[in-house]
Amino acid sequence: MSQNYLRTDLTTWEIGPYHGALPVPMRLKLQLDGEVIAHAEVETGFLHRGLEKACELHPWKSLVSYADHLDPEGAVFGEIVLTNAVEEIFGIPVPERAQCIRVILCELTRISSHLAYIVRMAKMAGSETIIHYVLRDRERVLDLFELLTGARFSINFLRYGGVRFDVTEGFIERVLELCELIRIRIKEYNDVFTYNHSFIKRSANIAPLSKELIRHCGITGPNARASGVCFDLRKTYYGKAYDRVEFEVPVGVGALGVVGDVHDRFIVRLKEVSQSIEILKQLVETIPSGEYCNLVDNKISRAIRGEAVSRVESSRGLLSCYVLADGKDTPARVQFTTSSMFNVKLIPYLISGVRIEDLPVVLASLDLSVAEADK
């Protein structure tokens, strides 16, 4: 038990499911010892949409648009993890150019998702200025999605064997422009917010996440990396277009507090934006020529039965998809496993011992997506 406890009579607070202090819909039942959270219970499930059941009821070609809705902020990751699994089952080859376009979209999505994270953190920490600065820049990323896919969210862009369109004229130049812009803006974010003393007071030494707890709950992604766990699927597993580029995996070092605290979780994501910029710069300059989609050999054959699991490193951590084909027009089973499922499990452990005024910042620092946890 933390030494912060005052040993007063416990009071019970119930917050949610919809509340300004909560980044996502969930119900928290807290027992408070003075201002310190002594015990917490979490209730989720308010955003369950039956996504996996919907996938079982629709033909193979329609699935991509459902995978889009797994995590609205990171639609591409849902699409890519599903298409990879289906392509593995049916043996559909993906041209190199299409793989590169997919990775470009993944990295743009990672930047967009991390910028949205900064906005949520700034909102919870009470910094109005940075919210507008970051949203202004995020719009530029969404403009690029619109240019390439015709949509800002739910892009429905991937196809079995590639992508729906080739990169449009001027897209590569605009990606490079965006990279340069974000590189400059990160310095601005640092000046205004990251190293602002009021934010440091709200985030350094708050709610550190230990490696033991990461192991206990199965945490992956930036939350684990902020605690020094150097595990990134882009380096260890995924391969494909990521083999063509050089980049680093940022990990938390506890520069201003302790390793794995709220500030580390924030810093790691900011550094990941920088690394995504490096990846994008290298990829767009060396994008191979050729087909953007395998239009000849991309058929779903009813004669093939099989199963596959695919994995990607989404902006929130390990995202995997299991697909089972039993020779029908629809899949027999589609299952998504998301990092947010485990991040939710972490909450009662992490917020016990935290002061109530730090609760919004601690919850926002986990970058939860209840959409992908509840499915």
Added chain:
Amino acid sequence: MDKNIILSKLNKEFPTLKFETHRFGRSEVDSVWVESQNLLKVIEFLKFEPELNMEFLENLNVSEIDQVLVLSYFLTSSYVFSEVPFSKSIVLRTSLVLPDGESMVSGFSVSHILTNADVFEDEVGELFGIRFESKLNKDLKIKRNLLPKGLRGFPLRKSYKMGSVVVDPQIKKSKSEAGQ
């Protein structure tokens, strides 16, 4: 490391058990069928054997095939304290026969061995109607209510009929008052 080391260690540790082995899909990972009453001791061995250290449950998948629920445990080596994560992986499979009608079926919980298993067990338990007996400390457990009150059946079973949602009379009344 030789990928067959997992199977050879399992055969050495459990000489009386017969493991039926297949390749998982097109991958190089082995899937091993285990009788449900032996599942716990096999998982325990894979986790605590120092050379294997397979403590990360990457996924617990349940699929219904011909009135049988197939439970697949995707186990892999630790990524937290390991320099080479995902170096060893295996899929353990066991099955549960579905009863007629809409009754629950009982399964073995592994959440006291694999600490992140409860997240999967809660979810598939609710959606497939499997009762996992958990030995975890309930105080810190997450409560997940994915299905609406009044829903009959288990949506991910093949026998589930769409449209079984019983709408809350309160919501129905307020909707009709609002002219919808």
